[in-house]
Amino acid sequence: MSDNSTFLKTLDKADKRIRELEEQSSYVRYHYENGDMKEAYESALKMEEISERAVLLTRSLPAYTGNPKADIEVENLIKLCIPIEIGFTGEDWFSIRIPALLPKKEEGTADYIRASVYLAMREFFKNKKPVRFENSVMVFRHIYSKDRPERRLRDHDNIEVNMIADIVAMYVMPDDCANICSHYYCSAESDEERTEVYVVPVKEFDMWFVREKLGTVKKEKLYENRQFE
Helix, strand or coil, rough: CCHHHHHHHHHHHHHHHHHHHHHHHHHHHHHCCCCCCCHHHHHHHHHHHHHHHHHHHHHHHHHCCCCCCCCHHHHHHHHHHHCCCCECCCCCCCEECCCCCEEEEECCHHHHHHHHHHHHHHHHHCCCCCCCCCEEEEEEEEECCCCHHHHHCHHHHEECCHHHHHHHHHHHHCCCCCCCCEEEEEEECCCCCEEEEEEEEEEEHHHHHHHHCCCCCCCCCEEEEEEEE
């Protein structure tokens, strides 16, 4: 039996967010058409935040109808709409590719991406043997669009990486505490924005670091299983 009260309350909240989204969209357009790119940018950020909050509400709505298939079908939609790539590189480094830059703490909510990454990781490791990287470096490589060079200067301390680190550690590491895992952050230019995460053994990190600095860390094929087990 569905909870009609909860359903309607959630629907009302979603309606409110959608109205806010439409209103914010008009602000973005107004500032853009009047040549005020600074205000257009700030308004666009606010619009992005509102849209993420609206998505979180609409994700929960189907379950409140009482349909037993709701969770599975919503999960399938998430995986379809946010295609996260997961696998192992040819060097046996674990990697995730998220088709977006991670939001900063003051800009939007991390729940939208957290749920997507968790679902993708759970699906990838279903029926696979446990993987445990010990004494490793977790790399966060923020790929910004060359059409938006202002996004190159990322304040890594303010980027929501902990949510991703916790999920990765749950599946491929004993823990992400400092004595077995270090973090490294960097940015690079490309034709499209995304976030790449690597788990690299400490003894092989020099190899990864040199390749990144030389620009030879490419969007290479990822394998379902480790190559050198």
